[in-house]
Amino acid sequence: MREFLTDFETIFNNAIFYYAVVVMGSYVIFTLLSAIEMNSYMKKNSYVNYREILVSPLAPSVSILAPAYNEEATIIENIRSLLSLHYGNYEVIIINDGSTDHTFQRMFDYYQLEKVDFAVNYQITCNEIKGVYKSKLPSFSKLTIVDKVNGGKSDALNAGINVSGKDLLLCIDVDCIVQEDAILKLAKPYLEEKYQVIATGGVVRIANSCKVEDGKLVEVNMPRNLWPRFQVLEYIRAFLMGRMAWSRLNGLLIISGAMGLFDKNIVIKVGGYDHTTVGEDMELVVRMRRYMYEQDRRFKVVYIPDPLCWTEAPADLQILGRQRNRWTRGTIETLWTHKDLFFNPRYGILGMLSYPYWLFFEWLAPIVEAFGVCVFILLALMGNINWEFSLILLSMVYCFSVMLSTVAIFFEEMSYQQYTKGKDLAKLLLAAFLEPILYHPLTVIWAIQGNVHKFRGKNNWGTMTRKGFKNAEALNSTANTTT
Amino acid sequence: MSIFNTLFNYIGQIYTDRLPYFPTNIRVSLLIILFCVITAIELYLYMMVRRAVRSVRSKRMKYWDDYISVLLANMIVFDETDHPHEVVAHFYPKLKKIPLRSKVVNSILVEKILTYHKNFTGKTAEVLSLMYRKLSLDKKAKRKIKNRNWETKIEGIREANEMDLMEMAHLIVEYTDDENALLRMEAQAAYIKLSQSDPFHFLDRAQERILDWHQVVLFEIITKHKKLTIPSFSKWLYSSNDTVVMLCLKLVDHFMQFDAAQEVIKLLKHQNPKIVRKAVEIIGKLELEDAESFMFEIYFNHSEEIKLEILNALGKIASGNYSEFLSSRIYSADVKIKKEALYAIKIDPDHGEEKLRTIYLQTGQENQALIKHVLDDRIR
Numbered sequence: 001m002r003e004f005l006t007d008f009e010t011i012f013n014n015a016i017f018y019y020a021v022v023v024m025g026s027y028v029i030f031t032l033l034s035a036i037e038m039n040s041y042m043k044k045n046s047y048v049n050y051r052e053i054l055v056s057p058l059a060p061s062v063s064i065l066a067p068a069y070n071e072e073a074t075i076i077e078n079i080r081s082l083l084s085l086h087y088g089n090y091e092v093i094i095i096n097d098g099s100t101d102h103t104f105q106r107m108f109d110y111y112q113l114e115k116v117d118f119a120v121n122y123q124i125t126c127n128e129i130k131g132v133y134k135s136k137l138p139s140f141s142k143l144t145i146v147d148k149v150n151g152g153k154s155d156a157l158n159a160g161i162n163v164s165g166k167d168l169l170l171c172i173d174v175d176c177i178v179q180e181d182a183i184l185k186l187a188k189p190y191l192e193e194k195y196q197v198i199a200t201g202g203v204v205r206i207a208n209s210c211k212v213e214d215g216k217l218v219e220v221n222m223p224r225n226l227w228p229r230f231q232v233l234e235y236i237r238a239f240l241m242g243r244m245a246w247s248r249l250n251g252l253l254i255i256s257g258a259m260g261l262f263d264k265n266i267v268i269k270v271g272g273y274d275h276t277t278v279g280e281d282m283e284l285v286v287r288m289r290r291y292m293y294e295q296d297r298r299f300k301v302v303y304i305p306d307p308l309c310w311t312e313a314p315a316d317l318q319i320l321g322r323q324r325n326r327w328t329r330g331t332i333e334t335l336w337t338h339k340d341l342f343f344n345p346r347y348g349i350l351g352m353l354s355y356p357y358w359l360f361f362e363w364l365a366p367i368v369e370a371f372g373v374c375v376f377i378l379l380a381l382m383g384n385i386n387w388e389f390s391l392i393l394l395s396m397v398y399c400f401s402v403m404l405s406t407v408a409i410f411f412e413e414m415s416y417q418q419y420t421k422g423k424d425l426a427k428l429l430l431a432a433f434l435e436p437i438l439y440h441p442l443t444v445i446w447a448i449q450g451n452v453h454k455f456r457g458k459n460n461w462g463t464m465t466r467k468g469f470k471n472a473e474a475l476n477s478t479a480n481t482t483t
Numbered sequence: 484m485s486i487f488n489t490l491f492n493y494i495g496q497i498y499t500d501r502l503p504y505f506p507t508n509i510r511v512s513l514l515i516i517l518f519c520v521i522t523a524i525e526l527y528l529y530m531m532v533r534r535a536v537r538s539v540r541s542k543r544m545k546y547w548d549d550y551i552s553v554l555l556a557n558m559i560v561f562d563e564t565d566h567p568h569e570v571v572a573h574f575y576p577k578l579k580k581i582p583l584r585s586k587v588v589n590s591i592l593v594e595k596i597l598t599y600h601k602n603f604t605g606k607t608a609e610v611l612s613l614m615y616r617k618l619s620l621d622k623k624a625k626r627k628i629k630n631r632n633w634e635t636k637i638e639g640i641r642e643a644n645e646m647d648l649m650e651m652a653h654l655i656v657e658y659t660d661d662e663n664a665l666l667r668m669e670a671q672a673a674y675i676k677l678s679q680s681d682p683f684h685f686l687d688r689a690q691e692r693i694l695d696w697h698q699v700v701l702f703e704i705i706t707k708h709k710k711l712t713i714p715s716f717s718k719w720l721y722s723s724n725d726t727v728v729m730l731c732l733k734l735v736d737h738f739m740q741f742d743a744a745q746e747v748i749k750l751l752k753h754q755n756p757k758i759v760r761k762a763v764e765i766i767g768k769l770e771l772e773d774a775e776s777f778m779f780e781i782y783f784n785h786s787e788e789i790k791l792e793i794l795n796a797l798g799k800i801a802s803g804n805y806s807e808f809l810s811s812r813i814y815s816a817d818v819k820i821k822k823e824a825l826y827a828i829k830i831d832p833d834h835g836e837e838k839l840r841t842i843y844l845q846t847g848q849e850n851q852a853l854i855k856h857v858l859d860d861r862i863r
Contacts, residue, residue: 017512058702117858396512409530425534
């Protein structure tokens with residue numbers, strides 16, 4: 001028995017070691033790729049005058065689709081902010097997804113809405129649209145309000161797509177703070193790539209503790225609360241390193257639900273957002289990609305490193321846990337729905353690299369990690385642990401994690417340097433040391449919970465309560481519940 | 484203190500005496516740890532030093548920025564009665580004292596002159612041009628254009644473009660078909676402004692694609708440049724480079740070049756659907772009645788997008804020859820086609836809306852909803 005346990009420990013150590021080395025190796029490769037991609041982007045765009053797209057009649061037209069569910073506290077300000085974006089040819093479509101508060105009434109009164117005879121072409125299935133409204137005031141001519149029966153975020157976006165009259169769709173969360181030049185930057189790849197661009201995404205940043213005035217970000221600060229601070233680090237790592245690298249490989253599987261620009265024709269051809277999944281943002285991109293492969297059309301999904309959208313990260317562990325639980329379920333659902341992509345050469349990099357990577361390193365990683373911890377505890381209880389070796393292996397993972405976060409902070413420093421204050425940088429670097437000990441174990445637990453909930457058939461979004469950006473008054477105001 | 488000593492001794496031992504005796508995975512792990520620690524420390528140091536250097540540099544830059552701004556501002560508002568050469572002669576010694584050998588100072592000065600030159604015309608622009616040349620910055624720009632690095636080349640081309648260095652046109656034309664898309668675009672944009680004899684010569688030799696983004700930039704320059712003599716773009720509509728054809732179609736459209744009508748009609752048979760669509764759009768805008776039969780001929784063989792464009796063009800031409808065809812399209816199975824046909828009928832300023840109201844009384848519920856939509860000017 002003793003011998004068996006010793007052998008098992010050796011095999012276990014080796015298995016964990018090789019898995020960790022492969023994961024770390026992939027991170028190193030991604031870091032290099034994203035460095036190349038970012039460098040190329042920064043060089044290329046240092047010569048760009050975005051004003052040219054702004055005033056050009058040749059620029060593609062854009063519909064901004066923003067679903068709203070019980071957003072009465074901030075909806076007026078959010079719409080005003082969207083209407084002031086810098087772009088020539090665009091419209092703002094707010095989809096009131098059957099709000100049970102006064103969201104619709106507030107919009108109706110403030111923007112002096114009136115119903116129009118809009119004949120909706122239901123190209124994509126969605127719940128009944130009760131009415132389409134336009135403002136009587138000419139200054140709000142770009143605004144369209146769609147009032148519909150509640151059906152969730154995906155359903156609301158599909159309704160918006162059916163009403164949209166432009167070439168591109170900018171799907172956003174209505175409570176996000178969008179940078180004024182966001183559309184210009186997201187639209188540019190549609191004009192400059194050799195192949196058809198079907199979707200573009202930009203970096204989403206954390207707005208907690210930042211100063212916001214009139215729906216615009218005026219001062220960037222590091223979140224005071226520790227949990228959003230860890231998320232700042234996590235987002236920088238994910239967006240500036242992960243997604244940029246995938247963009248370089250043209251293997252990107254996800255465009256953040258908070259903000260993404262899509263080719264309307266392709267979105268309609270693939271049937272719009274899937275109502276049945278909680279990971280609708282990832283699922284749509286995967287479906288669009290596979291459609292393009294099936295049509296034998298060359299295409300690109302592009303990610304740009306500019307910080308374009310600021311969102312409030314959950315500061316409460318319970319809410320954060322719900323969000324991560326949902327993300328895990330969304331990943332599982334997308335991977336399951338498109339299981340035929342697995343190592344399928346017909347789908348190029350999507351089938352041969354992106355899908356397997358997500359399966360092994362995004363979905364399986366927390367499971368392997370949790371399994372490893374359980375076995376480690378079991379072996380420790382049985383006295384079959386070589387503590388020195390285990391400590392060295394753990395130290396390796398810890399040091400690698402700190403280094404990776406440091407590289408991400410370095411990327412941020414070299415590119416957009418949003419955190420200009422020295423103390424903010426110090427806080428971020430300190431977070432890199434604490435994150436593997438304090439935050440990462442929680443993300444693993446939430447991912448495991450997500451797996452358990454998925455396999456037990458739990459399929460809801462979970463309540464996402466936000467504090468809002470406005471000010472102290474708004475911080476204590478009614479919680480907003482997103483669709 | 485002893486704990487740290489023990490720890491350092493232990494770490495020292497595992498990386499020296501004991502290292503060869505560890506199993507492979509542990510040895511590799513130890514090396515990875517070492518690599519990570521060194522990389523992280525280097526990055527911390529680099530970030531700290533970079534911030535410190537940037538802080539010092541920004542202070543220095545601010546000093547020179549203010550100093551140069553004041554000098555140039557004085558030069559601009561100097562006695563209006565003076566001749567430009569006199570103004571330059573007065574300020575040259577002061578500007579010459581600036582340490583132009585420093586790259587930072589040199590780039591601040593160039594940037595400032597370029598910005599002022601962009602924002603002023605007449606005598607002020609002339610004074611700035613003269614001073615630019617007097618300081619031999621034009622020679623530096625020429626060296627930049629000849630540099631091997633494409634980014635430096637672009638800097639030089641931009642300078643030449645802004646400062647109207649016409650003599651650089653022959654150097655710049657070489658890059659108008661360069662493999663590097665950014666360099667190509669900058670060169671094309673500058674060449675249009677700088678070539679006095681044949682600013683559109685690059686279109687004759689363009690083998691590389693003129694990307695949509697470049698088309699936006701070139702379109703802006705061509706349509707906004709007041710001194711440019713606009714040629715008939717029809718001569719490039721036969722180009723083998725589709726992107727040249729597309730750019731010229733956009734320009735034909737903008738300048739309403741009726742002389743290109745026959746060439747545009749011929750493009751209805753082009754194999755690139757984007758070109759066909761644009762040609763149809765122009766036919767509509769130019770109201771080319773002669774093209775109606777050709778468009779009708781190709782209507783059924785094309786994609787929905789082109790069909791919609793043809794319906795729109797037929798509506799704009801409004802000759803009445805195809806009004807029955809437009810009316811028949813409202814019974815199509817495709818809602819988009821129906822809607823576009825209704826819009827096409829509506830375009831006729833004399834009878835459009837009246838005709839729609841007549842159809843409204845004779846048609847089904849779905850079409851009635853569409854007609855209501857089309858008649859509502861607040862929506863499209």
